[in-house]
Amino acid sequence: MITLNVNGTRHSLDIDPDMPLLYALRNHLELNAAKYGCGLGQCGACTVIVDNKPVFSCLVPSGSVGERAVRTLESLGSPQAPGQLQQAFINEQAAQCGYCIAGMIMRAQALLEHNKTPDEKTIREHMAPNLCRCGTHMRILAAIKAVVAQGVKS
Template identity: 70%
Template sequence: MMTLIVNGVPHQLDIDPSTPLLYALRNQLGLHGAKFGCGLGQCGACTVIVGDKPVFSCLMPVAAIGTRSVRTIEGLGSTDKPGKLQQAFIDKQAAQCGYCIAGMVMRAQALLDRVPSPTDEQISAHMEPNLCRCGTHMRILAAIRQAGQPA
């Protein structure tokens, strides 16, 4: 039995410790925001925040999480009440097909948690590991800039 704290809620899971976090989130907890993209940690569709760092959940075994908390897109807001960053992605129409967006939002959230008003250079460098095949990178960057502006 393992305990995972996901979006502030502890969960007891009877799961093989080598199971990738992505599968625990999707299959055991029913959290489908993080997507399986490549399974190799090369696209970022599965990005979640573990502790305070964005990670590729397809590569991280649940045993490696330890006592750190896990945040997923579901923990940032809802359809009715999106979080500030989610609203910025909506405002800037940053999603086209939507497959990469949860991972993009989570990587961006990790940056904004650490650097509330990042520079364009910081945003670009931080977001580099995540890929968008539709090519909405400019709108994604604009959304992060908007979310980073003081209220």
């Protein structure tokens, strides 16, 4: 039995502590925004925030998380009331197939929580680990820059 603090709620799960956090989130907590992409931490589709840092949830054993706070895309807003960054991605039409977008948004969210005014070089460097196979990187960059220009809201 392990306990995870996900999106501000504690969950006790009867799972193998070696189970990747991604599977615990998707299969046991029904939080399906983070996607399985490569299983090797090379694409970023599974990115979530753990202790205010973006991590590849496919590589993190659930049992290693402990009391650290886990946040998924579901914590930022809903389809009816998207968060600021989610709305910017919508406005900039940053999603083509949409598979990578949850991970992209979570990586960007982690950056903006630490640096409310990153320059383009900082954004590009921070976002580099996450890949978009459709090639919407320029729209993703535009969405993040739009949030910076609006002023990051907490």
